[in-house]
Amino acid sequence: TNSEIADDLHISLSTVKTHLASLMRKLDARNRVEIAMWAYETGRIRT
Incomplete structure (x- = not known):
């Protein structure tokens, strides 16, 4: 979720x-x- 991304990267939801x-x-x-x-x-992400 956007909230999880924000938390993981220490940035705001906006x-x-x-x-x-x-x-x-x-x-x-x-x-x-x-x-x-x-x-x-x-090739920017791998599995």
Whole structure:
């Protein structure tokens, strides 16, 4: 959740929301799943 991300990174909830909105706009993503798929496909995360 956004709250968990904020807690883990020691940032505010609004900062998380701002960054997610920015990523969605830049990647033309409709949801956070599409952001995760992009990150995996481009090698930014591993399983």
